[in-house]
Amino acid sequence: MASSDTAVSLENVRKTYRLAEPVHALDGVSLAVPRGSYTAIMGPSGSGKSTLMNLVGCLDTPTEGTVIVDGRDVTALDGNERTALRGEQVGFVFQTFNLMPRLTALENVALPQLFQSVSRGERRERARTLLERVGLGDRADHLPNELSGGQRQRVALARALVNDPAIVLADEPSGNLDTGTEADVLDLFDEFHEAGTTMVVVTHERHVAERAERIVHLLDGRIERIEELESDGKTTRPGGSTTPNVTGETDSEAGDGR
Amino acid sequence: MQPIEHLRLAWRSIRGHALRSALTTLGVVIGIAAVIAFVTLGASLQAGIIGDISPDDQRNLYGWAADPDTEGGPLAGAQPVVSDADLEELEEFDEVTAAYGYATIPTQTVSDGDEEVPQGDGLVATGPSYVREDDIEDGRSFEMGEREGVLNPAAAEQFEENASVGDELTITTIGGQETTVEVVGITTTSEGLSPFEGFEASPRIYVPTDPYYAEGTAGVGIGDGAEGDDGVGDGTSDSNGDLRFLAVVVEAQTAADEDVDAARDRAIAHLESDDADASEFVGEDDDLEMTFQTSTELLQQLQDVLDLLQNFIVGIAAISLLVGSIGIANIMLVSVTERTREIGIMKAVGAQNRDVLGLFLAEAVILGVIGAILGTGLGLLAGYLGALYIDLPLVYPYEYVALAIVVGVLVGVISGLYPAWRAARTDPIDALRYE
Numbered sequence: 190m191a192s193s194d195t196a197v198s199l200e201n202v203r204k205t206y207r208l209a210e211p212v213h214a215l216d217g218v219s220l221a222v223p224r225g226s227y228t229a230i231m232g233p234s235g236s237g238k239s240t241l242m243n244l245v246g247c248l249d250t251p252t253e254g255t256v257i258v259d260g261r262d263v264t265a266l267d268g269n270e271r272t273a274l275r276g277e278q279v280g281f282v283f284q285t286f287n288l289m290p291r292l293t294a295l296e297n298v299a300l301p302q303l304f305q306s307v308s309r310g311e312r313r314e315r316a317r318t319l320l321e322r323v324g325l326g327d328r329a330d331h332l333p334n335e336l337s338g339g340q341r342q343r344v345a346l347a348r349a350l351v352n353d354p355a356i357v358l359a360d361e362p363s364g365n366l367d368t369g370t371e372a373d374v375l376d377l378f379d380e381f382h383e384a385g386t387t388m389v390v391v392t393h394e395r396h397v398a399e400r401a402e403r404i405v406h407l408l409d410g411r412i413e414r415i416e417e418l419e420s421d422g423k424t425t426r427p428g429g430s431t432t433p434n435v436t437g438e439t440d441s442e443a444g445d446g447r
Numbered sequence: 448m449q450p451i452e453h454l455r456l457a458w459r460s461i462r463g464h465a466l467r468s469a470l471t472t473l474g475v476v477i478g479i480a481a482v483i484a485f486v487t488l489g490a491s492l493q494a495g496i497i498g499d500i501s502p503d504d505q506r507n508l509y510g511w512a513a514d515p516d517t518e519g520g521p522l523a524g525a526q527p528v529v530s531d532a533d534l535e536e537l538e539e540f541d542e543v544t545a546a547y548g549y550a551t552i553p554t555q556t557v558s559d560g561d562e563e564v565p566q567g568d569g570l571v572a573t574g575p576s577y578v579r580e581d582d583i584e585d586g587r588s589f590e591m592g593e594r595e596g597v598l599n600p601a602a603a604e605q606f607e608e609n610a611s612v613g614d615e616l617t618i619t620t621i622g623g624q625e626t627t628v629e630v631v632g633i634t635t636t637s638e639g640l641s642p643f644e645g646f647e648a649s650p651r652i653y654v655p656t657d658p659y660y661a662e663g664t665a666g667v668g669i670g671d672g673a674e675g676d677d678g679v680g681d682g683t684s685d686s687n688g689d690l691r692f693l694a695v696v697v698e699a700q701t702a703a704d705e706d707v708d709a710a711r712d713r714a715i716a717h718l719e720s721d722d723a724d725a726s727e728f729v730g731e732d733d734d735l736e737m738t739f740q741t742s743t744e745l746l747q748q749l750q751d752v753l754d755l756l757q758n759f760i761v762g763i764a765a766i767s768l769l770v771g772s773i774g775i776a777n778i779m780l781v782s783v784t785e786r787t788r789e790i791g792i793m794k795a796v797g798a799q800n801r802d803v804l805g806l807f808l809a810e811a812v813i814l815g816v817i818g819a820i821l822g823t824g825l826g827l828l829a830g831y832l833g834a835l836y837i838d839l840p841l842v843y844p845y846e847y848v849a850l851a852i853v854v855g856v857l858v859g860v861i862s863g864l865y866p867a868w869r870a871a872r873t874d875p876i877d878a879l880r881y882e
Contacts, residue, residue, distance in 0.1 A: 248795065248876050269799055276797015287792045287879065291463040301796040303456075304448050348796065 195257075196355045196387040197222040197245050202254035204240050204410075214240040215251070216410035222356065227378075227388045229398035232407030238391045239360070241407065245389065246358050247275035259355040276304055280349025284361035286341040288333040288348075294320060294340075295329040298347045305352065319347035323377055339370025346377055350386065357381070359390045363397055375400055448802045450809075457809035460786070468814060471778045475818025475858055476825060478768030479851050482761055483826025486844045488833045489757035493750070495839040504579070505702035506544075508711055509643055510695045510739040512729050521642045521745050526735055527691035530724035531657075537697060537717055542709040544700055547574025548656045548692030549643050553621040557652070559606045559614055569602060570618065571644065571653045572660040577696060578632065578653050582640060586612040586632030591655045596628040601637035602650035603630075616652070626662060628654055642745040643694055661690055691724075697739060711739045768854070771818065772862040779811050779866035783873075790870050791878025804871040811863020812856055819855020823848050 197220075204215040215237045222228055222245075232238050243249035244256050247263050250271075256263040259278040263271060280301075281287075288297045298316035307315075320329050323343040325336075333341055342362060349357045359378070363371035379400060382388050390401060398404045399418065406413040461468045509521060510529075517524030529548065537546035552570040556563050571577075578588040578597050589595045596616075603610040610616065614630045634640070637648035644651065699710035715737050717723055719730040729735045783790070790803055827843060834841045 243876055246795070272794065272797060272799050275795070281795050283879070287788070287795070289789055289792060291459055300793070303452055304793070304797040304799065304802055306448060309452075352797070 227401040229401035236407040237410040278355040280354040280357040282359035284364040453805040453809040472818040474771030474774035476822040478771040479822025480826035481764035484829035485760040487830025490842040491834040491839040506699040508697045508739040512735040515736040528728040542713040544698040549694040558617040596654035597632035772858040776862035783870040787881040794875035800871040807867035812859030815855040815859025
């Protein structure tokens with residue numbers, strides 16, 4: 190299953206929290222995320238979305254079953270190895286952005302490479318390139334609190350991509366954004382997906398999920414159903430039509446693409 | 448992650464909390480400054496009191512006879528037992544280069560020409576080699592049996608026109624007798640030349656024991672320790688045989704320990720033997736015992752007191768340093784809690800536990816080192832001002848400066864270790880959820 194064209198695969202994964210009585214946050218989930226795919230995960234709260242995110246993101250290990258990220262069995266790794274794998278192969282985008290408040294946009298983007306011992310010059314160059322790709326080349330030296338919500342999320346996306354990961358995990362990426370900036374950010378997701386990045390987006394909003402190629406519906410710790418969406422045409426229309434072309438080339442390019 | 452990056456990031460967060468960091472560091476600054484200031488003052492005080500002991504002085508043994516149970520500094524409980532004849536016999540031994548008595552003669556006034564100045568206790572009667580060649584600025588030392596003497600600068604400068612070599616001084620002793628001294632030399636320093644004098648600067652005139660001590664004792668109650676005002680007739684100027692000295696100086700061949708010990712053993716053995724006049728009072732069957740010590744040995748006692756005092760003060764200062772490190776530990780713990788989310792972010796993007804540990808440790812160490820550097824600067828300044836104020840020669844204890852930096856690092860490491868460890872083991876999942 191863990192072939193080279195599978196970014197992440199879960200096999201019969203069970204995650205049990207031992208509270209007053211055992212709670213099965215995930216109860217026998219099997220899922221393969223092909224490389225270059227765009228997957229949305231939907232489900233009501235308590236359905237196991239966050240637990241699934243933590244497992245795929247190598248933040249947690251399953252009680253049973255195996256999680257394979259970039260061909261490596263996460264359950265067989267120790268803490269340090271998991272951290273290393275996470276740093277190299279997983280990019281995170283959070284609902285609350287989670288930028289380091291005292292680091293500039295550029296430094297935030299470069300942060301993951303700091304822990305990979307990439308030289309300072311290389312880090313900054315790579316971070317600058319990515320900031321330009323997300324349309325924030327002129328905001329490199331701004332602190333997060335000097336940026337708008339949409340801009341912060343774009344910085345976070347650039348940070349998620351900086352190590353060229355096997356998978357980008359986005360947890361409610363547009364949850365704190367208004368409609369206009371949400372479209373900007375999701376357009377960027379589309380753009381990077383088209384450039385070959387594997388995307389997994391957790392959301393409870395249908396129109397966000399519809400941008401993906403398929404939607405995995407979770408309910409009570411099980412996969413309820415997997416909804417394969419038609420080609421991009423169907424999913425991009427709502428986003429594409431509402432895109433206000435704020436930041437020029439990246440956005441217009443994304444719009445033209447469809 | 449490279450160490451330099453730890454420092455860079457740590458420095459960022461320190462600057463992010465400038466006031467808090469400054470206040471935290473202040474604890475260490477005050478602690479280190481206190482230690483450095485007191486150590487500087489202590490060293491300066493020591494230098495001020497003791498001065499530099501001339502290397503030539505190291506071969507001198509200062510001796511006196513006292514009850515063995517007497518405690519105290521030089522000459523404590525000393526009794527006059529050593530006769531001139533004893534000293535002459537001591538000089539015959541190979542181990543002994545010179546042996547002579549020492550006494551201060553109470554005086555009233557000293558006149559140079561028409562000018563008369565009051566001076567008490569300023570006449571030091573001793574042997575010619577007591578005033579070492581190195582100590583003579585101008586002229587030469589006095590000779591035994593001559594009416595001549597050597598002045599120290601303080602004594603020379605008492606007169607409007609400084610007394611100089613060739614002048615003849617008239618000295619009035621406490622008994623009212625007048626005697627003359629021809630100035631043959633001026634010393635380099637006004638500080639005492641031996642522990643017998645004490646080391647403080649004071650006007651002194653060095654003269655030969657013969658004839659001055661002999662004359663003095665023949666007069667009224669003259670001679671160190673002779674409290675009685677009535678005539679003490681046990682010595683006359685022409686009969687030195689029964690003239691006893693309270694204090695004697697025996698010079699060894701060299702300052703080497705074995706030569707000094709040989710001279711000491713020889714001197715004690717001779718003075719206790721039946722050949723010596725002193726044996727009448729000292730020896731196994733008698734109450735008194737001879738003590739011979741070098742300057743270093745004599746000063747050891749003073750040194751011990753100073754050290755004790757200094758350790759006490761440094762101990763108090765060290766407590767403030769301890770308080771300072773508790774301050775760092777406390778603020779680091781607050782900082783770890785406050786930055787839980789940041790720790791979560793760093794771990795999510797690939798920071799290993801050791802990276803997080805390193806970051807927080809670096810922060811604590813930077814605080815400690817900054818505190819140490821500022822504290823050292825402040826302490827040296829305080830020591831400088833203190834030494835200036837109480838007029839001491841300034842001695843910087845440089846080894847303590849290095850020590851202070853080491854202590855700064857240690858304070859940082861020790862106080863940062865637990866908070867950093869707590870930060871390192873933060874669970875990223877919880878940390879990312881932390882508000």
